[in-house]
Amino acid sequence: MNFKIILLAGLVFAIISGMTGTSCAAISDTVGDFDSQDISSLDVSSDGNNLYITITCTDSVTDYSFYGAVFVDTDQNVLTGYADNGADYVYQFGYMSIIYSEPMVTTTLNDNTLYSDSIYVQGNQIFITLPLSALGNDDGNMNVVVVLHDQMVKALDFDRAPDQGVFNTATRSIETSGLNLAGGIVTDKIGDSNSADIREMSASVTNGVLNIEVTYNQNIEPSGYSYGEDVTGWISIDTDQKLATGFTNTEQAPPTFGVDYRIEYAVGTLTGTDASIKMLDTDSDMTSLGYSDTKSKSIGVPYNDASFKVSGNKVSLEIPLTMLGNDDGNMYITTDSFSLQGSMNGEIESVPDYGQGALNTADGSIKPLLAYGTDKKTLTDAAADSAGFGYDGDDIVTADIGFTDNIMLITIAYSSLELDDGAITTVYFDTNQDNSPDYMLSLGLYNGVLSGTIFGMYNGKYSVREATHLITMQGNKMYVSVPAEFLPDDGNMDIFFETAMVPYDTKIPESKRAETGTVYINPDSDGRSLYDRAPDTGVFTIGANGNFQTANTDNNNVQQDGQEKEGPGFSSLMGVAAVVASLYILRRRN
Known part of the structure; x- marks a missing residue:
């Protein structure tokens, strides 16, 4: 990386003497909330030329090494910024104490190197001066957050001032979103898992910050001579409480929750300790093709002020809602966890228990899974009638279809179904x-x-839409939940099922893969093989009895210009398009 040098002449003098004549306000910080350099108060001021920050700690810091960051939101808009928390400027500093020598001081502003005289340390105080000219020539009215920690590169745990909200230099006070939700607690049975046994999970929202705590039945903290068990955790969050959105689901059957964010963490001496948030990547090329792609954002300083702390048998997270799409706090949450040893034999712990649903932070209740109503119909197909003898996930034996909450539920049972x-x-x-x-x-x-x-046709255009988050597999069954947004209809329709396979070594031209409006694939050259059909002939007629969203279905037919219509049964062109597109996305992900 090429660093720019920003000249800050005379800042040491300004730090010590420039406070005179400025508008100044000090806030106190909770004492004892951090084991290392503990902030006791924070002063922020501006004289129209510089931003002055004074951090006061409980004890002297001159003989110790410490690191930190100042998050400055100049436009006071959490939805824009250089950092994930809306800060337009991130000032990072490092102070490494060296015996019998001057300390080594490093400073950067948005990853551009600053001269180290922008910071000065004396006793238990840290003085920082930032020219407003380096902050976009701001007028000095901004939101400021300061963090202090003892990690050289990335800090998951730190002391934050103010503890919640931001320091507004215009009002010279702490401002918070005021968004609070009591959330709830899910107690799990002790001893129901030999792998990362969880006792309790809780979630709440305080001043716009999502607080999650997972309590295990055993120590997991890798500190001192007490080494905890290496564990991995996935906290799945459905922020908009809609199955139709998201990049995955909670793997419960049937799919009920569209996971918009997944916090992934690891704790242990072998795995290391870290945490990140996985989410949809709306800027991905795959997204423009109608598929879902994901990206991950690190948790912790200097990327943001989200925190992850491990203590004894607990992991605690504080995630600003601004990092979760600026959500209102009403969401569904589940936690899955497994130990390093347990992962070898497939053991996993789930809270709530698998099949029980998810915690609803709106009222602390458990949101149950979707379930069939009285309109469920079952299609039966003869076993062992497939061309592949049922050994490749091709032999359909039954299919259940029903409707609930504007969602079509489909359960497909095979004579055999394996991961390969x-x-x-x-x-x-x-x-x-x-x-x-x-x-x-x-x-x-x-x-x-x-x-x-x-x-199908969406908004008058033939389109491909990601549906992976609508599917789960359990045993020899595939469970599918199709929201009305994906299938604009009143629920009265004819359906049929087919299984097919494209060999793994099939060479599909890239020019044919990229087309989304028209299909140009020749089924003969791509070696597609048909394995089974249910029903064997004709169609299976179903009705929603008013339990499915009614929508205008004009121009929804996938038939394209120049294609001849075919009766019920296998449409070779459409079938090959479906198989090839599915194989393409599978290979890209793999």
Whole structure:
């Protein structure tokens, strides 16, 4: 990286003497909330030329090494900024004490090197001066947050001032969002897992910060001579409480929660201790093609002021809602965790227990999974009638279809289903009941990775939409939950199922893969093999009995210009498009 040098002449003098004539306000900070350099108060002031920050600690810091950051939000907009928490400028500093020598001081502003005289240390105080010209020529009215810690590179745990909210230099006071939710606590049975046994999970919102605490039945903190058990955790969060959105689900059956964010953490001497947030990458090239791609953001300073702390048998997280899409705090949350040893035999602990649903932070209740109503219908297909003899996830034996909460539930049972099976199942929906499918849902496995896509007309245009978060696998069954947003119809339709396979070594031209509006694939050259169909002939007619969203279905047919219509049964062109597109996304992810 090429660093720019920002000249800050005379700042030492300004730090000590420039406070005269400035508007100044001091706030106290909780004493004893951090084991290392503990902040007791924070002063922030401006004279129209510089921003002055004075950090006062409980004890002298001159003989110790410490690090920290100042987050400055000049436009006072949490949705914009250089850092994940909305800060437009991040001033980082490091003070490394050296015996019999001057301390080594490093400072940067948005990763550009500053001369070290922007910071001065005396006794138990740290003085920082930042020219407003280096802060976008700001007028001095801004929001400021200061953190102090003892880690050289990245800090998951630190002392923050103010403890909550931001210091507003215009009002010279602490401002918070005021958003608070009591949330709830989920108590889990002790001893129900040999891998990372969780006793309790709690979640609440305080002043716009999501607080999550996971309590284990054993020590997990790798400190001193007490080495905890290496554990990994996934905290799945459905912020908008909608299955239709998200990049995955909680892997419960049937899919009920569309996971928008997943906090992933690891604790241990072998795995190391770290945490990050996985989310949709809206800027990805795959997103423009209709698929979902993800990215991860680190938790901790200097990236943001989210924290992750491990103490004894507990992990605690504080995540600003601004990092979760500026959510209102009403969300569904689940936690899955496993130990390093338990992962070898597939053991995993879930809270709430697997199949029980998710914690609803709005009222502390448990949101149950979706369930079939009285309108469930079952399609039965003869076993062992597939071309692949049922050994490749191709032999369908039953399919259950029903509706609840504007969601279609489908459960497909196979004679055999394994993680390495290669067959892709396509569900055809003839919503107009005119002997021509209008939508297709393709789902399958590739090297143990489950994926799904939906093809059809959306907003008057033929499109491909990601559907992986609508599918889970359990035993020899695939569970599918299709929200009405993905299938605009009143629920009265004809459907049928087919399984097929494209060999792993099939060479699909890149030019054919990239097309989303028109399909140019020749099924003969791509070696597609049909394995099973349910029903064997004709279609299966279902009705929602008013339990599905009614929508305008005009121009929803996937039939494209220049294609000939085909009756119920296998449409080779559409089928190959579904299989190839599904295989393409599976390979890209793998």
